[in-house]
Amino acid sequence: MSSSCFERQRRGAGSGLLFVIAGPSGAGKDTLIDGAMSRLPHLAHSISHTTRAPRPGEIDGTHYFFLSIERFLREIEENEFLEHAVYVGDHYGTSRTHVQSLIAEGNDVLLDIDVQGAAILREADLSGCQVVTVFVMPSTLAQLGERLRCRGSDSEEKIRQRLETAEEEVKRIPEYDYLVINNQLDDAVAEVCGIIVAERARVVRPTTACR
Protein backbone atom coordinates (compact mmCIF):
# COMPACT_ATOMS: atom_id res chain seq x y z
CA MET A 1 0.00 0.00 0.00
CA SER A 2 1.63 3.25 -1.11
CA SER A 3 2.47 6.06 1.31
CA SER A 4 -0.18 8.35 -0.12
CA CYS A 5 -2.96 5.80 -0.02
CA PHE A 6 -4.71 6.97 3.13
CA GLU A 7 -3.91 10.60 2.47
CA ARG A 8 -5.83 10.43 -0.79
CA GLN A 9 -8.93 9.67 1.24
CA ARG A 10 -8.98 13.19 2.63
CA ARG A 11 -9.04 16.46 0.79
CA GLY A 12 -5.55 17.60 1.80
CA ALA A 13 -3.90 21.02 1.59
CA GLY A 14 -4.12 22.74 -1.77
CA SER A 15 -6.93 20.55 -3.05
CA GLY A 16 -8.74 23.58 -4.45
CA LEU A 17 -11.01 24.45 -1.55
CA LEU A 18 -12.61 27.89 -1.86
CA PHE A 19 -12.96 29.68 1.46
CA VAL A 20 -15.40 32.55 1.16
CA ILE A 21 -14.70 35.06 3.95
CA ALA A 22 -17.65 37.44 4.20
CA GLY A 23 -18.86 39.93 6.76
CA PRO A 24 -19.60 43.61 7.22
CA SER A 25 -17.11 46.37 6.54
CA GLY A 26 -14.95 46.72 9.68
CA ALA A 27 -15.30 43.07 10.77
CA GLY A 28 -11.60 42.49 10.11
CA LYS A 29 -11.72 40.18 7.08
CA ASP A 30 -8.43 41.37 5.56
CA THR A 31 -6.50 41.05 8.81
CA LEU A 32 -7.83 37.53 9.36
CA ILE A 33 -6.92 36.49 5.82
CA ASP A 34 -3.38 37.89 6.22
CA GLY A 35 -3.08 36.07 9.55
CA ALA A 36 -4.20 32.73 8.10
CA MET A 37 -1.88 33.08 5.08
CA SER A 38 1.11 33.77 7.31
CA ARG A 39 0.42 30.63 9.36
CA LEU A 40 -0.67 28.01 6.81
CA PRO A 41 0.89 26.83 3.55
CA HIS A 42 -0.88 26.39 0.19
CA LEU A 43 -3.21 29.36 0.63
CA ALA A 44 -3.73 32.17 -1.86
CA HIS A 45 -5.85 35.31 -1.61
CA SER A 46 -7.98 35.93 -4.66
CA ILE A 47 -7.71 39.50 -5.93
CA SER A 48 -10.92 41.17 -7.09
CA HIS A 49 -11.43 42.89 -10.42
CA THR A 50 -12.93 46.40 -10.35
CA THR A 51 -13.83 49.33 -12.59
CA ARG A 52 -13.11 51.75 -9.74
CA ALA A 53 -10.11 54.06 -10.25
CA PRO A 54 -7.00 53.11 -8.22
CA ARG A 55 -6.56 55.12 -5.03
CA PRO A 56 -3.10 56.55 -4.27
CA GLY A 57 -0.77 53.67 -3.42
CA GLU A 58 -2.99 50.94 -4.86
CA ILE A 59 -1.17 48.61 -7.23
CA ASP A 60 -2.82 46.76 -10.12
CA GLY A 61 -2.62 43.01 -9.49
CA THR A 62 -1.91 43.49 -5.77
CA HIS A 63 -4.88 45.36 -4.32
CA TYR A 64 -7.21 44.92 -7.29
CA PHE A 65 -7.10 44.18 -10.96
CA PHE A 66 -8.24 47.52 -12.41
CA LEU A 67 -10.04 47.42 -15.73
CA SER A 68 -12.27 49.58 -17.89
CA ILE A 69 -16.03 49.41 -17.75
CA GLU A 70 -16.09 48.17 -21.36
CA ARG A 71 -13.77 45.29 -20.62
CA PHE A 72 -15.63 44.46 -17.39
CA LEU A 73 -18.98 44.28 -19.22
CA ARG A 74 -17.46 42.10 -21.94
CA GLU A 75 -16.09 39.72 -19.32
CA ILE A 76 -19.51 39.52 -17.68
CA GLU A 77 -20.92 38.46 -21.06
CA GLU A 78 -18.17 35.87 -21.43
CA ASN A 79 -19.16 34.38 -18.06
CA GLU A 80 -15.72 35.26 -16.72
CA PHE A 81 -16.93 36.24 -13.24
CA LEU A 82 -17.87 33.75 -10.55
CA GLU A 83 -19.74 36.63 -8.94
CA HIS A 84 -19.94 40.34 -9.58
CA ALA A 85 -21.77 43.27 -8.08
CA VAL A 86 -22.10 47.03 -8.27
CA TYR A 87 -21.10 48.99 -5.17
CA VAL A 88 -21.42 52.80 -5.05
CA GLY A 89 -21.48 52.95 -8.85
CA ASP A 90 -18.43 50.74 -9.46
CA HIS A 91 -18.29 47.12 -10.59
CA TYR A 92 -16.48 44.48 -8.55
CA GLY A 93 -16.06 40.83 -9.52
CA THR A 94 -14.25 37.57 -8.80
CA SER A 95 -12.53 36.22 -11.90
CA ARG A 96 -13.00 32.55 -12.69
CA THR A 97 -9.67 32.39 -14.58
CA HIS A 98 -7.80 34.01 -11.70
CA VAL A 99 -9.24 31.60 -9.12
CA GLN A 100 -8.61 28.61 -11.38
CA SER A 101 -4.97 29.61 -11.88
CA LEU A 102 -4.44 29.91 -8.11
CA ILE A 103 -5.93 26.42 -7.68
CA ALA A 104 -3.80 25.04 -10.54
CA GLU A 105 -0.72 26.32 -8.65
CA GLY A 106 -1.66 24.02 -5.75
CA ASN A 107 -3.50 26.44 -3.49
CA ASP A 108 -6.69 26.62 -1.56
CA VAL A 109 -8.19 30.04 -2.20
CA LEU A 110 -9.43 32.69 0.21
CA LEU A 111 -12.07 34.98 -1.26
CA ASP A 112 -12.87 38.18 0.59
CA ILE A 113 -16.28 39.19 -0.74
CA ASP A 114 -19.43 40.87 0.42
CA VAL A 115 -22.52 39.04 1.67
CA GLN A 116 -24.34 39.32 -1.65
CA GLY A 117 -21.34 37.84 -3.49
CA ALA A 118 -21.12 34.99 -1.00
CA ALA A 119 -24.70 33.97 -1.70
CA ILE A 120 -24.05 33.89 -5.46
CA LEU A 121 -20.79 31.99 -5.08
CA ARG A 122 -22.44 29.34 -2.94
CA GLU A 123 -24.55 28.45 -5.98
CA ALA A 124 -21.88 29.03 -8.65
CA ASP A 125 -20.64 26.38 -11.07
CA LEU A 126 -17.21 25.58 -9.70
CA SER A 127 -16.48 22.28 -11.46
CA GLY A 128 -17.17 20.31 -8.32
CA CYS A 129 -14.77 22.28 -6.11
CA GLN A 130 -15.91 22.74 -2.54
CA VAL A 131 -17.00 26.17 -1.35
CA VAL A 132 -16.73 26.76 2.41
CA THR A 133 -18.41 29.92 3.67
CA VAL A 134 -17.28 31.81 6.76
CA PHE A 135 -19.04 34.86 8.21
CA VAL A 136 -16.83 37.17 10.29
CA MET A 137 -18.31 39.56 12.85
CA PRO A 138 -17.45 41.06 16.23
CA SER A 139 -19.84 40.05 19.06
CA THR A 140 -22.14 43.04 18.63
CA LEU A 141 -23.08 45.74 16.16
CA ALA A 142 -21.98 48.27 18.80
CA GLN A 143 -18.44 46.85 18.65
CA LEU A 144 -18.52 47.06 14.87
CA GLY A 145 -19.46 50.75 15.15
CA GLU A 146 -16.59 51.39 17.56
CA ARG A 147 -14.16 49.76 15.16
CA LEU A 148 -15.37 51.80 12.19
CA ARG A 149 -14.97 54.99 14.28
CA CYS A 150 -11.44 53.99 15.38
CA ARG A 151 -10.47 53.43 11.75
CA GLY A 152 -11.28 57.11 11.23
CA SER A 153 -11.74 56.79 7.48
CA ASP A 154 -15.52 57.28 7.33
CA SER A 155 -17.86 60.13 8.25
CA GLU A 156 -20.43 59.55 11.00
CA GLU A 157 -23.12 59.42 8.30
CA LYS A 158 -21.15 56.79 6.35
CA ILE A 159 -20.66 54.76 9.55
CA ARG A 160 -24.41 54.89 10.21
CA GLN A 161 -25.03 53.57 6.67
CA ARG A 162 -22.47 50.80 7.11
CA LEU A 163 -24.10 49.73 10.40
CA GLU A 164 -27.53 49.63 8.77
CA THR A 165 -26.09 47.44 6.00
CA ALA A 166 -24.43 45.23 8.63
CA GLU A 167 -27.75 44.83 10.46
CA GLU A 168 -29.20 43.38 7.25
CA GLU A 169 -26.13 41.24 6.55
CA VAL A 170 -26.08 39.49 9.92
CA LYS A 171 -29.61 38.21 9.24
CA ARG A 172 -28.01 35.92 6.66
CA ILE A 173 -25.61 34.22 9.10
CA PRO A 174 -27.73 31.03 9.03
CA GLU A 175 -26.79 30.58 5.35
CA TYR A 176 -23.08 30.20 6.25
CA ASP A 177 -21.08 27.14 7.26
CA TYR A 178 -19.07 28.88 9.97
CA LEU A 179 -19.30 31.98 12.15
CA VAL A 180 -16.05 33.48 13.44
CA ILE A 181 -16.51 36.01 16.25
CA ASN A 182 -13.65 38.48 15.82
CA ASN A 183 -13.22 40.05 19.25
CA GLN A 184 -9.63 39.00 19.95
CA LEU A 185 -7.58 38.91 16.76
CA ASP A 186 -5.36 35.97 17.79
CA ASP A 187 -8.36 33.84 18.72
CA ALA A 188 -10.15 34.73 15.50
CA VAL A 189 -7.09 33.92 13.35
CA ALA A 190 -6.79 30.58 15.18
CA GLU A 191 -10.43 29.89 14.35
CA VAL A 192 -10.02 30.68 10.66
CA CYS A 193 -6.90 28.46 10.59
CA GLY A 194 -8.80 25.71 12.45
CA ILE A 195 -11.56 25.83 9.84
CA ILE A 196 -9.04 25.54 6.99
CA VAL A 197 -7.13 22.70 8.70
CA ALA A 198 -10.37 20.84 9.47
CA GLU A 199 -11.77 21.20 5.94
CA ARG A 200 -8.50 19.84 4.55
CA ALA A 201 -8.80 16.83 6.89
CA ARG A 202 -12.35 16.05 5.71
CA VAL A 203 -12.86 12.60 4.30
CA VAL A 204 -13.45 12.74 0.56
CA ARG A 205 -16.76 11.29 -0.50
CA PRO A 206 -17.56 10.62 -4.15
CA THR A 207 -19.94 13.61 -4.33
CA THR A 208 -17.44 16.06 -2.86
CA ALA A 209 -14.41 15.19 -4.96
CA CYS A 210 -12.59 18.31 -6.15
CA ARG A 211 -11.10 18.43 -9.66
Place this chain on the structure above:
Amino acid sequence: MSSSCFERQRRGAGSGLLFVIAGPSGAGKDTLIDGAMSRLPHLAHSISHTTRAPRPGEIDGTHYFFLSIERFLREIEENEFLEHAVYVGDHYGTSRTHVQSLIAEGNDVLLDIDVQGAAILREADLSGCQVVTVFVMPSTLAQLGERLRCRGSDSEEKIRQRLETAEEEVKRIPEYDYLVINNQLDDAVAEVCGIIVAERARVVRPTTACR
Protein backbone atom coordinates in the same frame (compact mmCIF):
# COMPACT_ATOMS: atom_id res chain seq x y z
CA MET B 1 -28.69 43.54 20.56
CA SER B 2 -27.07 41.62 23.42
CA SER B 3 -23.41 40.63 23.43
CA SER B 4 -24.19 36.94 23.05
CA CYS B 5 -26.64 37.39 20.21
CA PHE B 6 -24.33 36.43 17.34
CA GLU B 7 -22.46 33.90 19.44
CA ARG B 8 -25.67 31.96 19.96
CA GLN B 9 -25.77 31.39 16.22
CA ARG B 10 -22.79 29.08 16.38
CA ARG B 11 -22.30 25.98 18.44
CA GLY B 12 -19.60 27.34 20.72
CA ALA B 13 -17.20 25.60 23.11
CA GLY B 14 -18.76 23.14 25.51
CA SER B 15 -22.01 22.84 23.58
CA GLY B 16 -22.00 19.08 24.01
CA LEU B 17 -20.27 17.99 20.84
CA LEU B 18 -19.14 14.37 20.88
CA PHE B 19 -15.84 13.78 19.13
CA VAL B 20 -15.35 10.11 18.37
CA ILE B 21 -11.63 9.43 17.93
CA ALA B 22 -11.22 6.01 16.34
CA GLY B 23 -8.41 4.17 14.63
CA PRO B 24 -6.27 1.06 14.91
CA SER B 25 -4.27 0.16 17.96
CA GLY B 26 -0.96 2.03 17.74
CA ALA B 27 -2.34 4.98 15.73
CA GLY B 28 -1.74 7.31 18.67
CA LYS B 29 -5.31 8.11 19.74
CA ASP B 30 -4.50 8.58 23.44
CA THR B 31 -1.56 10.90 22.76
CA LEU B 32 -3.66 13.03 20.40
CA ILE B 33 -6.48 13.27 22.93
CA ASP B 34 -4.07 14.30 25.70
CA GLY B 35 -2.55 16.88 23.34
CA ALA B 36 -5.93 18.37 22.41
CA MET B 37 -7.06 18.52 26.05
CA SER B 38 -3.90 20.34 27.10
CA ARG B 39 -4.45 22.98 24.39
CA LEU B 40 -8.19 23.60 24.36
CA PRO B 41 -10.67 24.41 27.15
CA HIS B 42 -14.04 22.74 27.76
CA LEU B 43 -12.92 19.30 26.68
CA ALA B 44 -13.35 16.08 28.66
CA HIS B 45 -12.19 12.56 27.88
CA SER B 46 -14.88 9.94 28.37
CA ILE B 47 -13.67 6.97 30.39
CA SER B 48 -14.79 3.53 29.23
CA HIS B 49 -16.42 0.89 31.42
CA THR B 50 -14.95 -2.60 31.31
CA THR B 51 -15.25 -6.04 32.87
CA ARG B 52 -11.53 -6.64 32.35
CA ALA B 53 -9.44 -6.87 35.53
CA PRO B 54 -7.32 -3.80 36.28
CA ARG B 55 -3.68 -4.11 35.24
CA PRO B 56 -0.97 -3.04 37.71
CA GLY B 57 -1.11 0.73 38.07
CA GLU B 58 -4.57 1.15 36.52
CA ILE B 59 -6.93 3.25 38.62
CA ASP B 60 -10.71 2.86 38.67
CA GLY B 61 -12.29 6.03 37.30
CA THR B 62 -9.05 7.22 35.69
CA HIS B 63 -8.08 4.55 33.17
CA TYR B 64 -11.38 2.68 33.16
CA PHE B 65 -14.44 2.19 35.28
CA PHE B 66 -14.01 -1.46 36.32
CA LEU B 67 -17.18 -3.41 37.01
CA SER B 68 -18.39 -6.99 37.36
CA ILE B 69 -19.80 -8.92 34.43
CA GLU B 70 -23.18 -9.11 36.25
CA ARG B 71 -23.38 -5.37 36.65
CA PHE B 72 -22.21 -4.79 33.05
CA LEU B 73 -24.92 -7.09 31.67
CA ARG B 74 -27.57 -5.39 33.84
CA GLU B 75 -26.50 -2.00 32.52
CA ILE B 76 -26.71 -3.27 28.95
CA GLU B 77 -30.31 -4.27 29.68
CA GLU B 78 -31.01 -0.84 31.15
CA ASN B 79 -29.78 0.76 27.91
CA GLU B 80 -27.02 2.44 29.87
CA PHE B 81 -24.37 2.06 27.15
CA LEU B 82 -24.18 4.27 24.08
CA GLU B 83 -22.09 1.49 22.57
CA HIS B 84 -20.53 -1.67 23.92
CA ALA B 85 -18.47 -4.50 22.52
CA VAL B 86 -16.59 -7.63 23.48
CA TYR B 87 -12.83 -7.63 22.90
CA VAL B 88 -10.69 -10.69 23.70
CA GLY B 89 -13.40 -11.99 26.04
CA ASP B 90 -13.94 -8.77 28.01
CA HIS B 91 -16.76 -6.26 27.73
CA TYR B 92 -16.09 -2.58 27.02
CA GLY B 93 -18.71 0.17 26.86
CA THR B 94 -19.36 3.91 26.78
CA SER B 95 -21.73 4.97 29.55
CA ARG B 96 -24.56 7.28 28.60
CA THR B 97 -24.77 8.71 32.16
CA HIS B 98 -21.03 9.40 32.24
CA VAL B 99 -21.07 11.21 28.88
CA GLN B 100 -24.18 13.19 29.84
CA SER B 101 -22.59 14.33 33.10
CA LEU B 102 -19.45 15.53 31.28
CA ILE B 103 -21.68 17.50 28.89
CA ALA B 104 -23.75 18.90 31.79
CA GLU B 105 -20.48 20.23 33.26
CA GLY B 106 -20.02 22.34 30.12
CA ASN B 107 -17.70 20.12 28.11
CA ASP B 108 -17.39 18.76 24.65
CA VAL B 109 -16.50 15.10 24.96
CA LEU B 110 -13.71 13.09 23.37
CA LEU B 111 -14.49 9.39 23.01
CA ASP B 112 -11.63 7.05 22.26
CA ILE B 113 -13.32 3.95 20.88
CA ASP B 114 -12.72 1.23 18.36
CA VAL B 115 -13.99 1.27 14.80
CA GLN B 116 -16.96 -0.99 15.57
CA GLY B 117 -18.02 1.30 18.44
CA ALA B 118 -17.73 4.37 16.24
CA ALA B 119 -20.18 2.92 13.73
CA ILE B 120 -22.71 2.21 16.48
CA LEU B 121 -22.27 5.62 18.07
CA ARG B 122 -22.84 7.37 14.76
CA GLU B 123 -26.37 5.96 14.81
CA ALA B 124 -26.98 6.21 18.58
CA ASP B 125 -29.79 8.21 20.18
CA LEU B 126 -27.92 11.17 21.62
CA SER B 127 -30.78 13.60 22.25
CA GLY B 128 -29.86 15.67 19.21
CA CYS B 129 -26.23 16.16 20.23
CA GLN B 130 -23.80 16.25 17.35
CA VAL B 131 -21.40 13.35 16.84
CA VAL B 132 -18.22 14.19 14.92
CA THR B 133 -16.15 11.19 13.85
CA VAL B 134 -12.39 11.30 13.36
CA PHE B 135 -10.27 8.41 12.10
CA VAL B 136 -6.61 8.49 13.15
CA MET B 137 -3.95 6.61 11.20
CA PRO B 138 -0.29 6.95 10.21
CA SER B 139 0.29 7.23 6.44
CA THR B 140 0.79 3.51 5.90
CA LEU B 141 0.15 0.15 7.53
CA ALA B 142 3.94 -0.37 7.48
CA GLN B 143 4.38 2.67 9.73
CA LEU B 144 1.69 1.32 12.05
CA GLY B 145 3.62 -1.97 12.29
CA GLU B 146 6.84 -0.11 13.12
CA ARG B 147 5.09 1.78 15.88
CA LEU B 148 3.60 -1.36 17.41
CA ARG B 149 7.07 -2.95 17.38
CA CYS B 150 8.66 0.14 19.00
CA ARG B 151 6.05 0.04 21.76
CA GLY B 152 7.44 -3.42 22.57
CA SER B 153 4.33 -4.56 24.44
CA ASP B 154 3.05 -7.11 21.90
CA SER B 155 4.46 -10.35 20.49
CA GLU B 156 5.19 -10.52 16.76
CA GLU B 157 2.11 -12.76 16.39
CA LYS B 158 -0.06 -10.20 18.22
CA ILE B 159 1.33 -7.40 16.03
CA ARG B 160 0.46 -9.42 12.92
CA GLN B 161 -3.10 -9.80 14.23
CA ARG B 162 -3.38 -6.07 15.00
CA LEU B 163 -2.20 -5.22 11.48
CA GLU B 164 -4.76 -7.58 9.96
CA THR B 165 -7.46 -5.89 12.03
CA ALA B 166 -6.15 -2.47 10.98
CA GLU B 167 -6.31 -3.48 7.32
CA GLU B 168 -10.02 -4.15 7.78
CA GLU B 169 -10.57 -0.98 9.82
CA VAL B 170 -9.09 1.39 7.26
CA LYS B 171 -11.63 0.17 4.73
CA ARG B 172 -14.21 2.07 6.78
CA ILE B 173 -12.48 5.45 6.55
CA PRO B 174 -15.14 6.69 4.08
CA GLU B 175 -17.72 6.47 6.90
CA TYR B 176 -15.87 9.12 8.94
CA ASP B 177 -16.11 12.90 8.88
CA TYR B 178 -12.38 13.51 9.21
CA LEU B 179 -9.12 11.64 8.64
CA VAL B 180 -6.10 12.71 10.68
CA ILE B 181 -2.77 11.36 9.39
CA ASN B 182 -0.61 10.94 12.49
CA ASN B 183 2.95 11.01 11.17
CA GLN B 184 4.22 14.06 13.05
CA LEU B 185 2.63 14.31 16.50
CA ASP B 186 2.56 18.13 16.62
CA ASP B 187 0.89 18.37 13.22
CA ALA B 188 -1.64 15.72 14.12
CA VAL B 189 -2.50 17.41 17.44
CA ALA B 190 -2.93 20.69 15.54
CA GLU B 191 -5.32 18.92 13.17
CA VAL B 192 -7.41 17.44 15.96
CA CYS B 193 -7.53 20.89 17.62
CA GLY B 194 -8.45 22.48 14.28
CA ILE B 195 -11.33 20.05 13.88
CA ILE B 196 -12.62 20.84 17.38
CA VAL B 197 -12.26 24.61 16.89
CA ALA B 198 -13.99 24.45 13.50
CA GLU B 199 -16.89 22.32 14.72
CA ARG B 200 -17.44 24.81 17.56
CA ALA B 201 -17.55 27.65 15.01
CA ARG B 202 -20.19 25.89 12.90
CA VAL B 203 -23.37 27.85 12.36
CA VAL B 204 -26.26 26.29 14.26
CA ARG B 205 -29.11 25.18 12.05
CA PRO B 206 -32.46 24.16 13.52
CA THR B 207 -31.80 20.45 12.81
CA THR B 208 -28.37 20.46 14.44
CA ALA B 209 -29.27 22.18 17.71
CA CYS B 210 -27.75 20.41 20.70
CA ARG B 211 -29.68 20.07 23.98
